[in-house]
Amino acid sequence: MIFGLGASAEGSRSALQLPLVRRVREPYRGRWALPGGPLGATESLADAARRNLFETTGLAPRYLEQLYTFGAVERSPDERVVSIVYWALVRADEADQARTTENVRWMPADDLPPLAFDHDEIVAYALGRLRGKVEYSPIAHALLGEEFTLAELRDVYEAVLRRALDPANFRRQIEASGTVEPTGRFLAGGRHRPPRLYRSRVAP
Structure with missing residues (x-):
């Protein structure tokens, strides 16, 4: 499946x-x-x-x-x-x-x-x-492209877990996990401050 x-x-x-x-x-x-x-x-x-x-x-x-x-x-x-x-x-x-x-x-x-x-x-x-x-591994990364924002990653977690996650807490937990790293690039095309792009540091 x-x-x-x-x-x-x-x-x-x-x-x-x-x-x-x-x-x-x-x-x-x-x-x-x-x-x-x-x-x-x-x-x-x-x-x-x-x-x-x-x-x-x-x-x-x-x-x-x-x-x-x-x-x-x-x-x-x-x-x-x-x-x-x-x-x-x-x-x-x-x-x-x-x-x-x-x-x-x-x-x-x-x-x-x-x-x-x-x-x-x-x-x-x-x-x-x-x-x-998804609670203990970076398997959620397999549902995303090579680069992604933390908001996009949170969207995956929320879809899998079927519950809303606090954005600030989610960011802290993901950054502390060491499973992602910033690419130095930003997502272009938005009306506000462009979000930072990340990539996975480990295989799902």
């Missing part, structure tokens, strides 16, 4: 989104599901995940991590299916380039329709992992 940022339903802030595919055959025909596919005989697990994501969305995420293995006996009505799930994070400009069709659509991660199989459980597990990890 892929997480990216998009406009919330209210349009006033960012929200986590992910691409889903509409199933065109049984079981669960017409229901939305996470993108996925079989493992090739000569593929590594990560390569298969990258291929399936690219074939579905046209995206090649830089951040890809194995999430969990889901293998409950009853998770598929037809046959025993074990899924090794990977999750990826993409920048907003990458998400804008994703291929969408009638049967491939980005949807808000916290407001999804009932999904096929156990994919509701998988999304919930992934959101819990992401929200836990």
